[in-house]
Amino acid sequence: MDIDEQFSNQEQMQQERPLVGASPARVLVVDDHEVVRTGVCAFLAAEPDFVVVGEAAEGNSAITLALELQPDIILLDVFLGPGDGLDIAQQLLRACPAVHIVIFTGCFDDDVLFRAFRIGAHGYLQKALATKDILAALRAVQQGERVLRDAHTLTQVLDEFGRVTREQTRTNSGLTEKEIEIVRLVAEGCTNKEIALRHFWSEVTVKRKLQDIYRKLQVADRAQAVAEVLRMGLI
Numbered sequence: 001m002d003i004d005e006q007f008s009n010q011e012q013m014q015q016e017r018p019l020v021g022a023s024p025a026r027v028l029v030v031d032d033h034e035v036v037r038t039g040v041c042a043f044l045a046a047e048p049d050f051v052v053v054g055e056a057a058e059g060n061s062a063i064t065l066a067l068e069l070q071p072d073i074i075l076l077d078v079f080l081g082p083g084d085g086l087d088i089a090q091q092l093l094r095a096c097p098a099v100h101i102v103i104f105t106g107c108f109d110d111d112v113l114f115r116a117f118r119i120g121a122h123g124y125l126q127k128a129l130a131t132k133d134i135l136a137a138l139r140a141v142q143q144g145e146r147v148l149r150d151a152h153t154l155t156q157v158l159d160e161f162g163r164v165t166r167e168q169t170r171t172n173s174g175l176t177e178k179e180i181e182i183v184r185l186v187a188e189g190c191t192n193k194e195i196a197l198r199h200f201w202s203e204v205t206v207k208r209k210l211q212d213i214y215r216k217l218q219v220a221d222r223a224q225a226v227a228e229v230l231r232m233g234l235i
Contacts, residue, residue, distance in 0.1 A: 024051040025142045028071040030062040030088075031055075031104065032080050036127065040075060040104075043131050049139065059088035066096050073122075073141060078105040078112055086112065090119050100141045113148075118164075123147040169232050174216040182209055184235045187226045 027050055031037045037055045044050040053069045056062040058080055066074060074092060078085035089101050102123035103116045113124050122141045125134060129149055137147040170180065185195050192206045199206075214220065217228045229235050 024049050025073055025138065026051055026053045026069070026071045027138070028053055028062065028065055028069060028074045029055045030057075030059075030074060030080070030085075031077040032057045033077075036077070043135070047135060049142075050135075059085070059091070062088060063091055063095055066092050066099065070096060071099060073100045073102060073138060075102050075104045075138070078103050078116070079107075086115055086119060089116070089121060093120050102138065102141055102147075117146070121146075125149055166233060170234055173229075173232060173234070175213065175229075175234070179209065179213050179216075180229065180234050182206070183213060183225055183229045186210075186222050187230070187235060 027044055029037050029040050029052060041052045041055060044052050053071050054065045056065055062074070076085055076089055080088065085103065089103070092099060092101060100122040101120065102125060103121050104125055104127060106127045108126060116124050123137055123146060125137055125147070126149065133149060137149065140147050182195060185198070192203050196203045196206045210222065213225055217225055219225050219228055
């Protein structure tokens with residue numbers, strides 16, 4: 001076994017091993033299937049670093065119990081019969097801002113995944129995971145990490161968050177997509193004449209558009225505009 005493999009194995013053992021001396025994480029289990037709740041509660045109860053403080057089959061009961069019990073982690077089914085688990089998650093986070101919500105689902109849906117992390121969930125786990133992986137994920141969440149057991153989808157999440165962040169930044173800057181394109185061309189070294197030819201504008205139009213860009217960015221010239229848009233991550 002080489003050094004990298006030994007380190008990887010040690011790191012995995014540390015993730016799976018409960019922290020010595022730490023207070024048990026208080027968990028509320030919310031799922032409308034009794035057999036799922038019973039199974040989850042059973043394997044959590046067998047671990048010294050978890051204590052199940054309650055269980056609920058639907059959203060209103062979950063909110064009531066969360067307010068009463070103040071759990072550290074809520075393991076929340078995303079499909080609660082007729083209810084929407086993500087709407088419940090938002091209500092739970094408003095009622096108990098310090099709680100860590102971990103979405104627990106039997107199916108995988110990108111839209112649900114993206115929405116879950118946008119509203120502040122700390123994890124998104126599939127019920128098909130091995131018990132040891134669920135425990136490792138919950139321990140990571142208790143330490144403040146966000147968990148997702150699918151590397152490919154994690155890339156999609158990060159890409160989506162990046163897109164949303166860039167769009168929000170662009171909106172806040174006041175720049176249009178066309179204005180960002182102009183700054184991109186400037187950054188590539190295009191002259192006003194070259195920009196005008198690309199867009200079938202006059203050079204006067206390009207100069208006017210650049211002045212609008214400078215005003216919105218509160219900069220004085222082309223170089224400062226490029227530097228500011230680069231700083232904002234828009235190009």
